[in-house]
Amino acid sequence: MPHADSSFVPSSIVSKADFWDHVYTQLVALLEGQRTWVTNLANTSSTIYNSLLAFPAHFGDGERAVNWCGFYVDSQFFPVPRIVMPDDVGSPSKLLLGPFCGKPACQYINVAPSTARGVCADAFIRQATLLVPDVEAYPGHIACDGQTKSEIVSPLILERGTDRLVVGVLDLDCLALGGFTEEDKLGLERIAALVVNACDW
Numbered sequence: 001m002p003h004a005d006s007s008f009v010p011s012s013i014v015s016k017a018d019f020w021d022h023v024y025t026q027l028v029a030l031l032e033g034q035r036t037w038v039t040n041l042a043n044t045s046s047t048i049y050n051s052l053l054a055f056p057a058h059f060g061d062g063e064r065a066v067n068w069c070g071f072y073v074d075s076q077f078f079p080v081p082r083i084v085m086p087d088d089v090g091s092p093s094k095l096l097l098g099p100f101c102g103k104p105a106c107q108y109i110n111v112a113p114s115t116a117r118g119v120c121a122d123a124f125i126r127q128a129t130l131l132v133p134d135v136e137a138y139p140g141h142i143a144c145d146g147q148t149k150s151e152i153v154s155p156l157i158l159e160r161g162t163d164r165l166v167v168g169v170l171d172l173d174c175l176a177l178g179g180f181t182e183e184d185k186l187g188l189e190r191i192a193a194l195v196v197n198a199c200d201w
Contacts, residue, residue: 003030003043006026006027006029006030006043006047007026007046007047007049007050007051007054008051008054009022009051009054009055010022013055016181016183016184016187017183017186017187019051019055019187020183020184020186020187020188020190020191021187022051023047023048023051023187023191024187024190024191024194026047026051027043027044027047027191027194027195028194030043030044030047031043031044031194031195031198034198035198035199035200036199036200037073037077037167037199037200037201038098038099040195040198040199041070041071041073041098041099041195041199042099044071044099044170044191044195045069045070045071045099045100045101046099046101048069048172048191049066049068049069049101049102050101052066052069053066065174065175065176065179066172066173066174066175066179067102067103067145067147067148067173067174067175068100068101068102068103068105068144068145068148068171068172068173069100069101069102069171069172069173070097070098070099070100070101070102070105070170070171071098071099071100071156071168071169071170071171072095072096072097072098072108072109072120072124072168072169072171073095073096073098073156073167073168074093074094074095074096074111074166074167074168075093075094075095075096075108077167077168077201078096093110093111093112094108094109094110094111095108095109095111095120095121095124095168095169096108098168102145102173103144103145104144105144105145106142106144109121109124109142111124111125113125117139117140117142118140118141118142119132119135119138119141119142119151119153119171120142120153120169120171122140122153123153123154123155123169124155124166124168124169126155127155127157127164127166128155129152129153129154129155129185129188129189130151130152130153131152131180131181131182131184131185132150132151132152132153133150133177133178133179133180134149134150134177134178135148135149135150135151136149138151144173145173147175148173148174148175149174149175149176149177149179150173150174150176150177150178150179150180151171151172151173151174151180152171152172152180152184152185152188153169153170153171153172154169154170154185154188154189154191154192155168155169155170155192156168156169156170156192156195156196157192157193157196158196158201165201167196167201170188170191170192170195172184172188
């Protein structure tokens with residue numbers, strides 16, 4: 001099967017639960033045999049983004065409203081010399097923009113607990129998925145795209161024995177208010193776990 005077919009959604013899939021099961025199954029096959037996180041996150045963001053665009057039932061009225069899907073990754077996992085940011089005073093923790101589909105986005109997000117703000121930073125710090133039906137009502141929301149109305153962010157949690165390390169976040173934006181539901185949350189959390197376990201960090 002050509003890799004591009006991984007984002008094909010059969011017409012027989014009409015529920016969100018079945019949709020996320022389908023995407024998960026496609027990703028299991030697509031990520032098999034590849035352990036590099038950049039490659040796996042790139043294919044995952046592309047598969048989710050294009051699958052959602054191919055699944056109008058996701059929004060009930062056929063509106064194709066997902067406008068961004070991608071990852072922010074803890075800067076310690078980037079294989080480059082120390083990353084210097086414009087406000088790199090005291091070298092606080094940062095999430096750097098990783099593979100994504102959509103318009104250009106914020107290059108980094110500060111996740112130092114004392115100064116962090118935004119949905120991605122909060123999901124990273126809390127180690128929990130955040131479902132935001134109206135980003136304008138979310139305190140400290142960072143608007144990379146002013147057209148985004150709702151958002152969901154799931155942390156990438158690597159478990160090693162009893163230790164839990166958050167390596168990044170999976171972030172989806174939507175042009176519609178209330179674009180994501182609990183079904184999306186469950187589907188994305190399952191995919192986040194798959195991606196983390198498929199990579200060498």
